[in-house]
Amino acid sequence: MLELKHIKKSFDGVPVLKNINLEIEDGEIVSILGPSGCGKTTLLNIILGLTEADAGELIFQEKDILHVPMEERGFNIVFQDYALFPNLNVKQNITYGLRNNKNLATVEEVNGLINLLGLKEHLDKKIEQLSGGQKQRVALARTMVMKPKILLLDEPLSALDGVIKESIKDKIKEIAREYHLTTIIVTHDPEEALTLSDKVLIMNQGNIAQFGRPEDIINAPEEDFVKKFILRQLEIKRNNIMMLFSESEAKRFQVV
Numbered sequence: 001m002l003e004l005k006h007i008k009k010s011f012d013g014v015p016v017l018k019n020i021n022l023e024i025e026d027g028e029i030v031s032i033l034g035p036s037g038c039g040k041t042t043l044l045n046i047i048l049g050l051t052e053a054d055a056g057e058l059i060f061q062e063k064d065i066l067h068v069p070m071e072e073r074g075f076n077i078v079f080q081d082y083a084l085f086p087n088l089n090v091k092q093n094i095t096y097g098l099r100n101n102k103n104l105a106t107v108e109e110v111n112g113l114i115n116l117l118g119l120k121e122h123l124d125k126k127i128e129q130l131s132g133g134q135k136q137r138v139a140l141a142r143t144m145v146m147k148p149k150i151l152l153l154d155e156p157l158s159a160l161d162g163v164i165k166e167s168i169k170d171k172i173k174e175i176a177r178e179y180h181l182t183t184i185i186v187t188h189d190p191e192e193a194l195t196l197s198d199k200v201l202i203m204n205q206g207n208i209a210q211f212g213r214p215e216d217i218i219n220a221p222e223e224d225f226v227k228k229f230i231l232r233q234l235e236i237k238r239n240n241i242m243m244l245f246s247e248s249e250a251k252r253f254q255v256v
């Protein structure tokens, strides 16, 4: 279990995370959701070890790791822009982290990941020859060969659209289930968070507005902010789609 207790962070005297308390079970997919500037990335970076919290505890496997350096935590992140090496091919990108550390993923495990992520036919390609979805899968494979104890994803779907988005969502779920891997995802998109995660952490101005299963958030929003920000956005999306349907219905009848 990963437990955050009374995590606080300010930048230049301005509080960004006010008092974050949270428990994430092993193997759970959790999305951190909220509007721009509410503190999502700061929280992710504190868990990763990239940003230092001002106060609190971060308990992982019963030890407080808040002051343990990032490299020793064994958590890995896929950044929003994938941060792949353009001068290396797909295979070299995937195995890059193994060159000085042979006792991470074995050859069989690397091949298993390549198959799971459907990358076999792309191994010799350059990064510039890949689509956005393929780049995201390479970035996931590259991170997974490091056998992370926790997988962190920063806006993993924001550069993707439509069918590709859905297939990457499925891959993330498959990885989390197959490896029983705790996966924490930052997103600003309610639909993405609610359809991808076991639990959603909704943040508002450095505070937790609600933490719960998608169905609880939809059926029992705990704060006005949750209703306004999250549910309203979903409603607008649904209404837009309904409108499209009724317009196309109307056109159909005109033609007839």
Ligand SMILES: Nc1ncnc2c1ncn2[C@@H]1O[C@H](COP(=O)(O)OP(=O)(O)OP(=O)(O)O)[C@@H](O)[C@H]1O
Residues within 6 Å of the ligand: 011, 012, 016, 034, 035, 036, 037, 038, 039, 040, 041, 042, 043, 188
């Ligand atoms: N290194 C920093 N120095 C000063 N202020 C910072 C720093 N990092 C973040 N902030 C501020 O902290 C607040 C929260 O930033 P954060 O990046 O965590 O928000 P976010 O919810 O991830 O936003 P977005 O969705 O736009 O990425 C913002 O007001 C931001 O300007």
